[in-house]
Amino acid sequence: MERFHEILQNRHEYARAWKKKTGGKVIGYYEPYMPEEIVYAAGALPVRLLSQHEPDDTTDRQMYGNCACSRDILNQFIKGRYDYIDGLINAEGCQWMLNAFQTTLNNQPELFNHYIFVPDYVDGKTSKDVMRSELVVFKKAVENWMGKPINDSDLDRAIEVYNTNRRLMRQVYELRRADNPVVLGSEAMEMVLASQVMDKTEMNKILEDAIAKLANRKPRTDTGVRLMLVGSPTSDVALEELVESLGANVVIDEVCTGSCYFWNEVIPQTNRLMAISLRYLGRPHCALKDNNWRRRPAHIHQLYEDYQAQGVIIAKQIYCHPHGTDNPLIWKILRERNIPFHYFERDMTLPYEETRLRLEAFINMLKPMLVLK
Amino acid sequence: MSKQKWETRPLEVWNKAKEMRAKWQKSIDTASSERVLLAQGNCQWSIGFPALRVIEDNPVGAMMANKSDEFARVSRLAGEIIGWGREICGYQLNCWGAMYLGHQIDGSPFPLRDLVIPFSDPCDQHTKRGQAPMDYSPIPRFQENYPLYTGPQDPNRDKTMIEDKVYTTLYIIAEIERIFGQKFDDERFVASVKVSGGITPYAQEVSRFMQHIPSPLSQKDLYSFYTLGGLTKGDPGETVAIWKALRDEVEWRVQNNIAAVGNERFRWMEAHPPPWHFLKYYRYMEKYGAVCIGSQYSHMMAGPMELKKDGTWGPRFSGGGFGRTIDRPIKTREDAIRVMLGTEARGHRFKDDEVIRPWALDDFAKAYKADGAILPLWRCGVGCTVTRKEQGLRLSEMGVRVLHYEGSQPGDRTDLDENRLFDQLDVWMESQGLRKLED
Amino acid sequence: MITAGIDVGIESLKAVILKDGKVIARESGLSGGANRGKTAEKIWNETLTMAKLKPADVSKVIATGQGKQDVAFASDRVTEPVADARAARFLYPKATSVVDIGADQVRVVTLGKGDSILEVVMNQKCAAGLGILLKSIARTLEMTLDEMSNISGNGKAAVNDGCAVFAEMDVLGLLNRNIPREDIARAVNEMVAVRVNSILNDKIKPAKTTTVLVGGVSNNRAVVAALKKRSGINFVIPEHAEYAGALGAALMAAG
Amino acid sequence: MAQHYWQWPESSWTATDIDWKKAKTVTAGVDIGSNSTQAAILCDGNFFGYASLRTGPDYRSSAQTAMEKAFGKSGMKIKDIKYIVGTGWGSQNVTFAEKTIEEITCHAKGARFMFGPKVKTVVDLGAQTTKAIRLYGWDRVRDFQMNDKCADGMGRSIEVMADLMQVSIQEMGEKSLQIEKDPEPVSTTCYAFANTEAMGLFREGYTENQVLAAYLFTIAWRIHGMIGRVQPEKEIAFTGGLAKNPGIVKRLEKAMGMTALTSKYDPQLAGAIGAALIAQEMFEKG
């Protein structure tokens, strides 16, 4: 458990050490639609670029109105925190991330870079073909850059490693379902976050160990109100920890850096790239791509039921427009189904007092500790 | 103004244009009573359906902002209450806010939409357009992909993306025929594609005339016209005629040095729509002898233009697509769709430039001999502002003086501090040694 | 020749009388909201008394500042950056940039050859009100502005550096956790420096040694020190830096 | 500074007709807000005394002082109180409290006491945060909303504005109502924008009252949106310091087409009274 915390906190050091150890290349990517398997198969380490809290006095020069997430990634690049990155990849998602990608490249044009178009209409009949053809182009670009071909066996190996990771993470999440869970929300979230910046082979080993240890842990009886977290991606577990300090527990999340990251697996088929395309197009819809056939509300509701949550926290990053646009429908559905929720906006940092007040009041609302007359 | 350098006079085609716009608006207003389908969105092929009107929330929102601060504000609040935040594009907030309120500015009932055909545009807000009416009352929605990629041109990628779009468009048309039982009129569609190709050369010429000093038109004039062919689907023949009339009149103005601003001594460009409720800053700038020669946006009807090697300002593409002259026969529905889409997947829309051709604004400044650029920074939505600051940096390096002002979004007056903008304009002008000609 | 400049800021109003290139009187006071016009007259009269002059002795008065149009007796008005630029050149002929940190606005003016100005960058709206923030935090902490500007050294406390509103929120949080007042004040000073530095990073970066710093907040030593450290710029801070705008206007009145 | 325009009057009161020594239960609530601190004392559920003062930089001593002021000359001491509940922004600093409870529950409870059982929606207009609380038929919270992050600090902003305008904070509301028609509000995004924009209105020739009107309308409009999100019922009670500003309350009433409930108590006390009531329940429950 602590290992995940450590790696997450020192993710830059981790990647640098990996580089030193293996002599390999590190690729940073912005959006969850980036097919990591291809990068991994080529022998490079895909690392998700996550934001961090650091005073930001550099990005105003080139950005305006961006969400703190994308802003901070640029800030870190300008400050040299990501000096170990050899290549940047953006798979189309949110435009603010595209902006961070493009601007970073304007500052550091020497980096290897590639843009993958991901269909906006993920359920469209021909979208999978478009995606696959984009992956063909992408694979070729990576091969040229790495100077060696990616074989089917490389891909198979990478798919296996990633699928194993996804299975293991599902196992961890399964443990959260228990009435008296052995793993807390913040711990599980830390694992997912760490897995996005780690070498998955190593991750899988640590994860197997951790799961074995969890089995021997004493179930917690003090976790209190069961909450679900929905909203913009985050890069820390401050919210989960705050919830836990207030006598409640986040038992499930529908967040792009959380459960959505590993929820579905690649279903193997001979056309590997098609298999990968289908996996990414079929992942739980992110708010932006959930446009024609609305799957997000149903998915949220299902998770809510499966995990017997008692209320939903919707936390949106300031200036996160995909989630902002989606809110009305989510609210509407939750209200129709009588699911209590509380919505708020967060910044990179959580203002402790204000958030505590919200959450405490929400928890009291769900489960009044006083029998008020 | 005491003594003007150049003669000024109002545009004559203006009245005709107004008439056409009013006619279009009426056809929307009466849509429900005439049993015409009303679609949220925009697409050229809609003309093929005899009883289908497309209308986007963008022009509706802009019009609301322009007409009534108060109604727009109340509508936005209605949107906020159902869950939207302030990072959402103001057009959307205005338009759908009115839907939640249930009425329009004049108190008449809000015309509910029957289907959604989102407009193909790289702004993320467009990807999610039309979900408000869809969530409000279950109606069909037809999403397509808005392909875009960075890096060098790749014909193979283009081909796949275009094929996808052709397929989707054909599919959507068939679906609408099936669901609503309307027959698609291929001839009408083909004719319309031909006609819109007919506008392009005129629009391009008008665009080129704007290079003249003094500028024959100003930004405000351009705004009156660009909606004509693009956003409103009026009678095609009439539209071409009015563009021709416009071209002729502008040519005459150039020949006779008829100016938009009589004392032109400073030319500036823009990058996006202005705040629709606050067009008076154009007037204010005239006091300094400054004229706005337009933006990529207001020159949109001419299609993507570029600075050619010989220094002329010409169209970037040929062979079909928006703003492209047509050079091949169009017979079938699919032919027309292919011409409409062109052969390149990107570069189609002026906002693609933000990402794939960041130097586009530099070229624009050079072509129009701009001394300055006003680049608004909009807090809401994305497409409006993405890379705007970087463009500002590039222009400053070229020696073009850049002014950024902040606001929410062209259709949302919340954050636009009008007096601060006036102050900024004063500072901008004075710091370049220009003082008001006369108060 | 005797000329004068009046700078009507959002918070404070400053007047300067200039005789043959020398300041012979200066006076300041609060601007006073809707009564700015009257306050301007009052302070103007005080300045005249100080200089032992009658209104008719002054050949020209120019007003500047956010409330410049309220000065009825001024014969002309100039915008603030133009006045700042003029003053900076006068006070320090080698100046290449001037940075003005006032109650509400931060302005960075890059000077060109002769009288020209190359670039003016104003704060974005989210970076507004830094001077006001300092004042309001001083009030919350029950400290004087002077005490706040004397704080030095390092501390662990930090506040959100996004904007004044978030920073204020965090200050209240720190108070709740009983963090010493000095630490909080230090964090706020640092936050102001971060925000100002971000504006310095915009467009043309000011030169290291020839940048003049003016405006009310230049009196705040702690903020200035933090800003120096962040930006690496060794600011030239003239005496009576908050009068720069008024001085510039008076200089312009002299031609 | 000669005059402190931003300063609102502190107050305190202690009943002289109740003999606390005879009361079965004496309970108290202390609400340390970011701006003001209130203490309220109940004797057998009857209102015995209160104090409302400005929170200083030392929250602990503010709590102490508030209690002492509320005791007045009655001779009561903290140890005489059976149960104390702390609430508000700085609730952890009520060191002598038996328990702390967040202010949303307290305001709901307090508002029921102050405004009677008719209340269905309580809107707390505090200095730092504003909250809209929807109640069930009784005093339990059914749904609530807090201001967006950028809308923090509205009450404090009014104090800054009072300073800039040099108008005393108590007069602002009345003054803003002395005009014929409300101008359009300025930026509702946040107070930093609103202050600058409001001050800029002078350039357009606005009078002092008009500027105040535009400014307070802005704040009211912002709050209106927040209230809307809880799907309020018409029976609304306003609590907190800004409820004393008629420029805000009247505008909200007009915008929402309702009349706010009134009470004989000072609206700023809702949190403290609610806390004292909860203290009583806690005590009775044992």
Ligand SMILES: Nc1ncnc2c1ncn2[C@@H]1O[C@H](COP(=O)(O)OP(=O)(O)O)[C@@H](O)[C@H]1O
């Ligand atoms: N003696 C001082 N020490 C520290 N800070 C000061 C001092 N005097 C003024 N300030 C700061 O300067 C600000 C006022 O700046 P000023 O340039 O006079 O404002 P404006 O011209 O915009 O009204 C105040 O808000 C305060 O933060």
Ligand SMILES: Nc1ncnc2c1ncn2[C@@H]1O[C@H](COP(=O)(O)OP(=O)(O)O)[C@@H](O)[C@H]1O
């Ligand atoms: N008498 C009054 N008239 C007008 N406004 C007042 C008055 N008293 C307090 N206020 C306003 O109320 C605010 C304090 O609100 P309050 O609810 O006590 O804050 P909190 O409990 O969050 O500390 C002050 O900032 C001021 O704007």
Ligand code: SF4
């Ligand atoms: S999805 Fe939201 S948080 Fe993520 S980059 Fe886009 S706006 Fe930012």
Ligand code: SF4
């Ligand atoms: S570009 Fe701007 S105006 Fe257009 S849809 Fe996007 S946010 Fe709205």
Ligand code: SF4
């Ligand atoms: S609160 Fe801060 S971040 Fe939000 S709009 Fe205001 S200044 Fe900007």
